[in-house]
Amino acid sequence: MNAKKRDFDGMEMTGAAMVLQALRDNGVEHIFGYPGGAVLPIYDELFQQDDIQHILVRHEQGAGHAAEGYARSTGKAGVVLVTSGPGATNTVTALQDALMDSIPLVCITGQVPTSLIGSDAFQECDTVGITRPCTKHNWLVKSVDDLPRVLHEAFRIATTGRPGPVVVDVPKDVQFALGIYQGPKIAESRISYKPKVGANLEQIKSAVALMAKAKKPVIYSGGGVINSGDKASELLRELVKETEFPITSTLMGLGAYPASGERWLGMLGMHGTYEANMAMHDCDVMVNIGARFDDRITGRIDAFAPDSKKIHIDIDPSSINKIVHVDIGVVGDVAYVLEQMLALWKKEKKKHQAKALKDWHAQIAKWQARNSLAYNQTSDVIMPQHAIERLYEASQRSGKETFITTEVGQHQMWAAQYFGFEKPNHWMTSGGLGTMGYGFPAAVGVQVAHREALVIDIAGDASIQMMMQEMSTAVQYGLPVKIFILNNQHMGMVRQWQQLLHGNRLSSSYSEAVPDFVKLAEAYGATGMYCDDPNTLDDMLDDMINAEGPVIFDCRVANLANCFPMIPSGKAHNEMLLPDEASDDAIATAIDSKGKALV
Amino acid sequence: MNEVVAPPASAYFIVKDNGTPENHTLSILVDNEPGVLARVIGLFSGRGYNIESLTVTETEHEKHLSRITIVSNGTHSVLEQMRHQLERIVPVHSVTDLTVVAHAKGYEKPLERELAMLKVVATGEQRLEALRLADAFKAQVIDANVTHFIFEVTGRTSKIEQFIAIMAPLGLVEVCRTGVAAMARGPGIE
Structure with missing residues (x-):
């Protein structure tokens, strides 16, 4: 070279x-x-x-x-x-x-x-x-x-x-x-371009001091950890181990801390877990690492973690104090800042508040026992949540390195909630812009870089049609990408919002003319599969994973399932709508007149 | 047609900014390259910031540096966000909030000057009156014939505004202004 x-x-x-x-x-x-x-x-x-x-x-x-x-x-x-x-x-x-x-x-x-x-x-x-x-x-x-x-x-x-x-x-x-x-x-x-890497040590010191005093701390990590590189994820894991702080993550940050990790709360935000959102709401010290207080995360800003001191680590100075005012802003690369933090924590022999933290963990365990991701799987219809869980198990069985991409909508949230991400850079989804049609071409890109890996695009029946033409690319280059469609014959998230906000008037959200995905796959020279039976799902998933070329898997799921938990419009983290409370009545009144008045 | 119903809610959580909006003068040093002004003003329109006044020209020819002076209006948090967003633009070298600098030195405002040209078409007594007032404002006559004057006046924005207001009934037909050029007081370089 x-x-x-x-x-x-x-x-x-x-x-x-x-x-x-x-x-x-x-x-x-x-x-x-x-x-x-x-x-x-x-x-x-x-x-x-x-x-x-x-x-x-x-x-x-x-x-x-x-x-x-x-x-x-x-x-x-x-x-x-x-x-x-x-x-x-x-x-x-x-x-x-x-x-x-x-x-x-x-x-x-x-x-x-x-x-x-x-x-x-x-x-x-x-x-x-x-x-x-x-x-x-x-x-x-x-x-x-x-x-x-x-x-x-x-x-x-x-x-x-x-x-x-x-x-x-x-x-x-x-x-x-x-x-x-x-x-x-x-x-x-070029001298006008000066990206910042290092950070102000004094600010890191104050952050560490604040963390050592925390009684109800929570770490809220984001895509910045992933962007900072593998080292940042390792350091994050070490920080959690040292401090024993519970950790939640944004959609973009999934995988930086393993879903199987002891302190993992699950994703937070609009469709985050009960424990993650309650911990955010009740915390006394919040450590934001490489996230940006997106509106899907914060819910109602004036009721966002009201009794907390906030630390925000971000490489972009404009992210600090943009949405939420923070007490300590640390501008710098996540890996650099975490390294300094850990060094200080160890050097000064900082100890977390053992007694208080024990109580906090006990409180969190109670929230976790609420089991906010529960759903009812029957023997006749595949629930979308079940499909994702079975897909995860199947990918584990295969022993292959697995990358997941998604389109945008309900399936995306279910993938984030039910697929366990253990490693950074193995989860690709369109977070900020929310681009339907992102997942399949992204999967093609992932497969080009990782020829031997299992690359699955978890899709919806509407999203997949936005970039379907890339199947021709996958076939041309022998890229064995698997498209796993949670087919509910609707734009599910649009339908869910119409149910919640617009009196269930399903304006243009029913997929009237869904193509026969099996024939479509065959037309491209790929493999098509169809499943609507919970009892054959596992076997068919194994077949999909073992198929040599690209596959479109048309998985028929419960048409009208909603994505819960959910923070409805105009509500705070502690006012979530949980699946077992989401009766038709509760859904109809989930958003009060004040929430409806919001633009 | 389907039944018509009242429009309901949406997905966004809007928080009102209760800060008091203030006028601030920003001095932005940039590489003078194609598109740089478009980047700056695109940022303002794209993020919904105000521009009250805008002045730009190359100020250091060897280094190809231009200085953009913008007077904007916003609350404290909006102004801070504005500065950080400007600093993200690749050809931007530095952003200085001259109003903040002036406040730190105990002044209300930085040094600010504007230049205006006024075309006044008048005869007789009005013409004499215009000339007398121009003299009082230290305005120069830079073009004239028997029916018109063009005055050049320099000063703070308030002085220019006042001069224009006074000339309005005396046959003022056209105004051209440069916008605000501004600098921090004292020997330091901001």
Whole structure:
């Protein structure tokens, strides 16, 4: 690799060749893309080399989500290559998704020749204008002399600090032009970009002091722990072990602390467990590690953990005090901060309040005994929760390394609640933007990075139809992705909200013309499976996992099951709606007039 | 058609910001590159912040640095969020809230100046009156013939506002203003 860098640094080559060389120099092995007029020179370079494998998707949005799945499961930047105009605009959803979930993406878009920019040329659009608010940064490269620097800078900005998507827009004449290539070291020059890693030690000290005095502490961790790398997850586990603090996590942070861990409370928030939300509400010290007080987490802000002191660790200064005022804000990388914290905790021989903590654990055990994830499985209809639990067991039986992606909706929440995540980077879901259609292309991206692993997209019958075309990609590259559809013939979450908020008027949420998924799979050259019997589910799940190629598993589940527990609109953490209390009456009155008055 | 019913609730929890909105002047040093102003003002419109005044030009040619001066309005928490969000923009070098700096030094406001040009079309007594008042405001005549004057006036926003108000009945037909340029008092560099 080093020899290659030396060879190419200072060499004359075309802009298109520079793109490929910059990808190599930044350690890229796979890219996801779709060709078109304005990127043909780059595709020509791709054709004439073997270092980088190009995965041809069927829609540019799919390329974006695949790159997200790839990035999230490897910790590396995901790379997208698309053409100008519609190629670029189709990536916008994936870019915004990556921005909100802090996923490093480098998206290279073709552009019409510089001389035609602004003339409404064929397949022209203002790519940097359109993608400006949905990227961490973007560039229109008007000269081949700037191209190497911009490409290296793109990788640096995407992957450092709070990660995010970037777009490099390269006009076709710049791809053809000859220039001198330079290696990645030149990218260090930009002085206005200073991602913060280290943190203020004084603040860490005060945080540790506060933690040592806590009687009812809770750790609330998020996606920032995952983004910080494997070390952050290890340190988090160590911190929990040392302090014996109970821990909950956001949707994005699942897996950083194992679901089988002793102090695990389950996910928190709108569809979080009773124990997690009650612990958040009643705590006296909250330690937020790499989460951002999202509105799906906090519920009613003015009743959010009302008697607590809050510590917030985040790499992005703008996250601190954005939604919730905190007492101690620590700006820095999670791994760095946790390392310092642990060192201080040990050095100063800090002890948690053993007696108080014992009572707190006992209180939590009572909440856990409430069994907020209980559901009734009968012998005739598969309950969606049961399906996820059986899927988890089947994946355990297989002994394979398992990655789960999801679409967005009820199935996503059930997956988060009932599938136990033991490791970071094995769970990919669209949290911030809530993009239906994310899961399947993301699974394709994960499978590209982990050929031998079991990759399952837990989907709904509505979501899966948004990016179904990527089955063609999976078949083309022999990617044995499993799509496990919880088919309830509705947009389940929309239906649930309509039931709760809109007098059960099911406006456009019934899936009138669901395709025959078995035939659909076969049409693509994949395997289709169908199951509506709880008694055959286990065997069929084993068949799905053991199937060699991609599978669509149409799992028919109870059509009108609701996702509980739930914090209804306008309510606080301690006012959850639990499954056994959710009678039709309770659902009808779950949201009072005050809640309804909220915009 | 289905039955029409009253609109019910939604999924968001809205909390009212009870802080008092204040005008603050932000000084933002940026790389002068294509799109940088669009990034800054896009942030303001995208996140619902106000712009009362905006001034920008390249101030250090060798380093290609521009200074953007924005007068905005918001509560304390909004202004703090604004600063942090601006600092996230890659070509932004620094963001200084000059109003906060002024308060720390015991002043109400930073040094602020604006330049305006006013075109006044008048004859006879009105014309003389306009000229007299312009003199009182230390406004310069930068263009004139027998039917019009163009005045140039510099000063704090309040002075410019006052001058415009006075000229309005005297044949004022057009105004152009630069917006606020601002700097912190004292020898320090902010």
